[in-house]
Amino acid sequence: MAELNVLKQEDIDDLVRQxxxxxxxxxxxxxxxxxxxxxxxxYAKLIAISSKNAQAITARAGEWGQGFSGITQFIEExxxxxxxxxxxxxxxxRELSRSxxxxxxxxxxxxxxxxxxxxxxxxxxxxxEILQRNLRDxxxxxxETNGYYRSVRKLLTEIRDCTRALKSIVANCRxxxxxxxxxxxxxxxxxxxxxxxxxxxxxRIAIGLRLMGLLx
Amino acid sequence: MHSEALWQGKRHKWIxxxxxxxxxxxxIDTNQYMVRTDRRLLILEPGGIELFSAMLACALDxxxxxxxxxxxxxxxxxxxxxxxxxxxxxLPKARLHAPWLWEGFIRHFGMSHIEYVALPDDxxxxxxxxxxxxxxxxxxxxxxxxxxVYDPELKILMSGDIGASxxxxxxxxxxxxxxxxxxYMELFHKRWMPSNTAKNDWVARVRRLxxxxxxxxxxxxxxxxxxxxxxxxxxxxxxxxxLRTANR
Ligand SMILES: [Fe+2]
Ligand SMILES: [Fe+2]
Numbered sequence: 210m211a212e213l214n215v216l217k218q219e220d221i222d223d224l225v226r227q228x229x230x231x232x233x234x235x236x237x238x239x240x241x242x243x244x245x246x247x248x249x250x251x252y253a254k255l256i257a258i259s260s261k262n263a264q265a266i267t268a269r270a271g272e273w274g275q276g277f278s279g280i281t282q283f284i285e286e287x288x289x290x291x292x293x294x295x296x297x298x299x300x301x302x303r304e305l306s307r308s309x310x311x312x313x314x315x316x317x318x319x320x321x322x323x324x325x326x327x328x329x330x331x332x333x334x335x336x337x338e339i340l341q342r343n344l345r346d347x348x349x350x351x352x353e354t355n356g357y358y359r360s361v362r363k364l365l366t367e368i369r370d371c372t373r374a375l376k377s378i379v380a381n382c383r384x385x386x387x388x389x390x391x392x393x394x395x396x397x398x399x400x401x402x403x404x405x406x407x408x409x410x411x412x413r414i415a416i417g418l419r420l421m422g423l424l425x
Numbered sequence: 426m427h428s429e430a431l432w433q434g435k436r437h438k439w440i441x442x443x444x445x446x447x448x449x450x451x452x453i454d455t456n457q458y459m460v461r462t463d464r465r466l467l468i469l470e471p472g473g474i475e476l477f478s479a480m481l482a483c484a485l486d487x488x489x490x491x492x493x494x495x496x497x498x499x500x501x502x503x504x505x506x507x508x509x510x511x512x513x514x515x516l517p518k519a520r521l522h523a524p525w526l527w528e529g530f531i532r533h534f535g536m537s538h539i540e541y542v543a544l545p546d547d548x549x550x551x552x553x554x555x556x557x558x559x560x561x562x563x564x565x566x567x568x569x570x571x572x573x574v575y576d577p578e579l580k581i582l583m584s585g586d587i588g589a590s591x592x593x594x595x596x597x598x599x600x601x602x603x604x605x606x607x608x609y610m611e612l613f614h615k616r617w618m619p620s621n622t623a624k625n626d627w628v629a630r631v632r633r634l635x636x637x638x639x640x641x642x643x644x645x646x647x648x649x650x651x652x653x654x655x656x657x658x659x660x661x662x663x664x665x666x667x668l669r670t671a672n673r
Contacts, residue, residue: 216489227491227517231538236481237490237515244485307478310511 216245221419235354236309238423242361243302245420246295249368249413252406253291256375259402260284263382266399270392276385277396284378284403287371291410294368298361298417305357305424312350319343362421369414375407426479428486430461431598431646432579432638437462437556439581441640442483444595449475453591455504456642458583460576461487462554467495469574469583470505470642477508481515491517495553496539499585500568501527505642510535522551522560526570548572561630563587565623573631580637587627588655589613590644600645603654609644611662618664628660 216224225233260281267274267281322340326333379400386396426445430438440459448454457480458469466488472480484493493516498506501523509521513536523531525543532541548560551574559575566587574583590596590609600606618624639647639655647655 220489224489224491224517229517231517233490234514236478240478240481240485241490243482247486303478303482306482310478313511313514 215248216241216416218416218419221416221423225423233423234309234313235424236306236313238420239302239309239357239361240306242417242420242424243299243306246298246302246413246417249295249298249410250292252409252413253288253295255406256403257285257288257292259399259406260288263396263399266392266395267389270389273388273390273392274396276388277382280378280381280385284375284382287375287378291368291371291375294364294371298364298368301357301360301364305354305361308350308354308357312347312354315343315347315350319347358421358424361417365414365417365421368410372407372410372414375403376411379404379407426476426483428483432581434556434576434578436554439576439579439640440487441598441646442480444598445476445479446595447479452476453504454643456640456644456646457483458640459484459487460553460556460558462556464492465494465554466492467497467551467553467558468493469497470499470585471496471508471512472506473504474507474511477511480508481511490515494519495551496521497551497574498523498527498531499563499573499583499642500524500571501530502568502586505585506531507534509539513537513539524568524570524572527568544572546570561634563627565618565620566627567617567619575634575636577635580635582631582634582636582639582652584639584641586613586617586642587659588639588641588644588647589617590641592644596645598646600647600651603647603651603658606645607658610658613643614659614662614664615666620665621663624659624662624664628656632656 263277263281267278319340322336322343326336382400382403383397386393386400389396426442428440428442430440432439438461440461441456442459443454443456452473452475455470455472455476457472460467460469466484468484496512496519498521509531512519516539520540520542522542522544525545528541528543544560546562546564548562551558551560559577561573561575563571563573563585571585573585573587588610590606591613592609636652637649639652
């Protein structure tokens, strides 16, 4: 199992600087996004586990836990939706990286063909046909890449909405925990764990959006 | 692509990337190794162009792009370094450590940003964030300009094509039964290793090193006594002789 990377906003500034004016290749930014958002799956899992723990506590707490118990189902649903989103972001951004590599190779091929055409004008008509085919392939790859880009963007928005919803539920969790008498302490801890994990996911999403900015 | 940390030192760790289920079927399976320190990542034998996307994704799980600072190519073969042109686009600042002999050849893979560190025939030391890795000459094993990487702290020899095995499917990472394993190595060494003199010279040199793990670029890794067993086996094997069979 690889370590979970945690680039911070300032690391991205540093990363941009390191390229000294060259733009960061799309295939790098998207592969970085895939790696950087891997940990969101982990945090979403933590939220789901916290929610399960809350269920166990509220089951024991009987009357005391009723309020909190009503929320756990909702938390679990959002957590599992976040997990699916996070996994899909990984898959789509890896595909985006792969097709961006292919596109770059096709572009290199096109410029090599153009050079050949200039070098051998007599044969340039034959080469033009190959170039046309290449341009069609490029257009297709471009479309594919843009499709993945749109998917990642949509999924990032969706996971961000999930996280926002989670954060607002945490406020309810606290209110319900305060009514849970002897179980108050442990339910507070759970609310805090959920909040922390949601916060980590938010940070990762912010990095994801920043990397998306480098992709355009 | 599967990746896992195999060995942990005081300030660095070794990671393997390989057993790629997504690779095109007809290309030879390769092991890529990485050495990770606090702030840097070295990729040993980065691999072929077909593997690049998977390999980049794998490396980024261990280090952000600007910390991938060093590449090492034991020799010029396409399965070792044909991905260079893409790494050259990907990495903001990096060095490629490779035999001086192959510089003009390897540059054909495309290299306009990465710096070529030309390794002299005698080898030397590759320093990574205070971790010293020794470059052990392995010329004509099989390539005429070729190096192994030795880690004296963790007693690892990354042996490139030496010790390679061609085994179908997705074999485990480590050799379990040496005797059984030789059948997957025999053809490879007889055909790709061209010189008995070079082979015996290499065996003698490597016997002087304290090796716990021998990690080749293809197939399974040798550990503990299997390292000695491999050296004994290779020593008695007549190499460069497959041509007689091939010509028949
Ligand atoms: Fe080779
Ligand atoms: Fe090889």
